[in-house]
Amino acid sequence: MDQHLFTNAIVKENDRIPVTVIGLGNMGQALAAAFLRAGHPVTVWNRTAGKADLLVGNGAVQAETAHEAVAASKVIVVCLSTYEVVKSTLIPLAAKLAGRFIVNLTTGTPNKARLLDTWAKEKGIEYLDGAIMAVPPMIGTPNALILYGGRKELFETYQPVLQVMGGGTTYLSEDTGVALLYDMAMLTMLYGAWYSYFHAHALLRTANISAEEFLPYTKDWLQHMIVPSLTSSDAARILDERQYETDVSNITVNKLTLDHIVNSSRELGVPVDWLLPIQTVTDGMLAQGFGNDGFERVFESMINRSVATPLDQNR
Numbered sequence: 055m056d057q058h059l060f061t062n063a064i065v066k067e068n069d070r071i072p073v074t075v076i077g078l079g080n081m082g083q084a085l086a087a088a089f090l091r092a093g094h095p096v097t098v099w100n101r102t103a104g105k106a107d108l109l110v111g112n113g114a115v116q117a118e119t120a121h122e123a124v125a126a127s128k129v130i131v132v133c134l135s136t137y138e139v140v141k142s143t144l145i146p147l148a149a150k151l152a153g154r155f156i157v158n159l160t161t162g163t164p165n166k167a168r169l170l171d172t173w174a175k176e177k178g179i180e181y182l183d184g185a186i187m188a189v190p191p192m193i194g195t196p197n198a199l200i201l202y203g204g205r206k207e208l209f210e211t212y213q214p215v216l217q218v219m220g221g222g223t224t225y226l227s228e229d230t231g232v233a234l235l236y237d238m239a240m241l242t243m244l245y246g247a248w249y250s251y252f253h254a255h256a257l258l259r260t261a262n263i264s265a266e267e268f269l270p271y272t273k274d275w276l277q278h279m280i281v282p283s284l285t286s287s288d289a290a291r292i293l294d295e296r297q298y299e300t301d302v303s304n305i306t307v308n309k310l311t312l313d314h315i316v317n318s319s320r321e322l323g324v325p326v327d328w329l330l331p332i333q334t335v336t337d338g339m340l341a342q343g344f345g346n347d348g349f350e351r352v353f354e355s356m357i358n359r360s361v362a363t364p365l366d367q368n369r
């Protein structure tokens with residue numbers, strides 16, 4: 055779908071309320087541009103003023119100060135580098151922010167989001183925390199997934215405005231930290247996959263095999279072997295029910311495979327540090343007599359016992 059048509063189509067005239075965007079890094083600029091395309095009056099502020107030039111050329115108003123930017127709109131979209139920067143920017147403006155709506159799209163930890171929400175409540179500020187699961191060129195398109203945590207009523211009130219930033223605008227939970235929890239869970243899978251991908255190619259490079267050459271073999275294999283183990287309901291059920299019996303591939307055989315990977319890597323001079331903790335956990339499972347269980351039992355070593363999850367409570 056055409057990006058321009060998409061954003062304009064979903065915003066009714068009455069919903070084109072003024073929006074302020076604080077932070078004009080790569081992401082903040084994309085967010086502000088999406089609001090401009092959708093016809094919202096947009097005020098912007100950034101520490102480095104020059105980053106507003108393109109947006110001003112397209113109709114945004116550049117505030118001289120963050121205070122002036124906040125005063126211009128009821129809806130304040132914040133997208134800065136860290137929560138520390140968000141706090142140092144917003145805390146001095148608390149009085150001016152009272153009664154306004156902050157949607158914070160900065161990445162951080164779930165607890166930082168919860169603490170900022172508590173601060174906002176104390177100051178009479180409406181607050182939602184969002185996690186952008188997209189890159190700047192996707193902002194304002196149907197494919198941009200943006201997850202939200204916080205008061206549902208607030209999400210519903212502002213949904214037409216939030217929707218401008220992405221077709222995948224999704225409410226998750228009254229718990230303000232949950233959007234970033236999803237974010238961190240997805241990104242953990244991303245970096246784990248990337249790191250193992252680089253390791254695989256470092257192994258191949260020892261025989262002068264290029265990434266391109268390997269592609270035809272890895273594509274189908276990933277699709278049939280790995281994708282279902284991460285994305286199927288059957289795989290999810292194993293973790294949710296914590297039942298690890300298998301007649302397919304048990305820890306004993308997986309432990310041997312891990313040893314082969316570590317030994318081959320050492321033989322070929324590829325660093326193995328990141329694989330050693332996996333070996334240690336697997337050895338521990340074998341020592342406890344779980345050799346006939348599936349490899350998923352490793353999950354048991356990671357569940358934080360000090361925090362009772364709802365799944366645990368139902369047991």
Ligand SMILES: NC(=O)c1ccc[n+]([C@@H]2O[C@H](COP(=O)([O-])OP(=O)(O)OC[C@H]3O[C@@H](n4cnc5c(N)ncnc54)[C@H](OP(=O)(O)O)[C@@H]3O)[C@@H](O)[C@H]2O)c1
Nearest residue numbers: 077078079080081082101102134135139160161186188189
């Ligand atoms: N880019 C992505 O693909 C992407 C995807 C999902 C989520 N995000 C999240 O979006 C947020 C912004 O990312 P980005 O890509 O826009 O980063 P960026 O291009 O590096 O921009 C960082 C922003 O933070 C501001 N900033 C940094 N330190 C500051 C300080 N001490 N005081 C005031 N402002 C300060 C910068 O202002 P100056 O311009 O003055 O330096 C700029 O506006 C991050 O939390 C990131 O994790 C980004």
